[in-house]
Amino acid sequence: AQKVTQAQTEISVVEKEDVTLDCVYETRDTTYYLFWYKQPPSGELVFLIRRNSFDEQNEISGRYSWNFQKSTSSFNFTITASQVVDSAVYFCALSEAGGSEKLVFGKGTKLTVNP
Amino acid sequence: DARVTQTPRHKVTEMGQEVTMRCQPILGHNTVFWYRQTMMQGLELLAYFRNRAPLDDSGMPKDRFSAEMPDATLATLKIQPSEPRDSAVYFCASGLVLGGALDEQFFGPGTRLTVL
Numbered sequence: 001a002q003k004v005t006q007a008q009t010e011i012s013v014v015e016k017e018d019v020t021l022d023c024v025y026e027t028r029d030t031t032y033y034l035f036w037y038k039q040p041p042s043g044e045l046v047f048l049i050r051r052n053s054f055d056e057q058n059e060i061s062g063r064y065s066w067n068f069q070k071s072t073s074s075f076n077f078t079i080t081a082s083q084v085v086d087s088a089v090y091f092c093a094l095s096e097a098g099g100s101e102k103l104v105f106g107k108g109t110k111l112t113v114n115p
Numbered sequence: 116d117a118r119v120t121q122t123p124r125h126k127v128t129e130m131g132q133e134v135t136m137r138c139q140p141i142l143g144h145n146t147v148f149w150y151r152q153t154m155m156q157g158l159e160l161l162a163y164f165r166n167r168a169p170l171d172d173s174g175m176p177k178d179r180f181s182a183e184m185p186d187a188t189l190a191t192l193k194i195q196p197s198e199p200r201d202s203a204v205y206f207c208a209s210g211l212v213l214g215g216a217l218d219e220q221f222f223g224p225g226t227r228l229t230v231l
Contacts, residue, residue: 031216033216033217035220037222043204043224043225043227044222044224045206045225046222047219047220047221047222050217050218050219052216091158095216095217101146101210101215101216101217102160102163102171102217103148103160103217103220105157105158108157108158
């Protein structure tokens, strides 16, 4: 069965620090998809990224970057030079291909960026 | 800018009353998901539809919850009768599944339900 673990329940940093949010997943499928969502205090869930299991290239989008490593079943998310607006709960999620495409979410990591 | 819409955004009701939540998925998406979020349980998948057909509702209490898609532009989640433990934020998500893969999934703003 698929499972996503976000071991860090809460992280607190000071503005401009870099921070990495960990995500470890379990699946028996060889084809799967990994997602990250952001949930700011306003409550909506914002899509950040989707990555398929065949693409292990790291991705960078502005201050955000993602490190996908199949060898350790991890899909970590790094925010460089964090800002107060990055304060949110971040969710990692996994979807398997071919019949059970629903997303399984981790419990989330609450990030607080202090000024 | 395509978005998922949900109504109502907030609902306060008394125990025993019927509650209906509505969702308009993104045009062109073929999959609709209903989630519930609470502090204790986090995000739970209640049910989902593909091309309006129910695929999985195993996460939903069957005795009081029901989910339907009367047409491609409307998904509904009903609770009858409601109980205080149903208090939560209910999210609808709209997704596109292509070739057996979830290509994208976007969430609506949620309905915050309080059952007194």
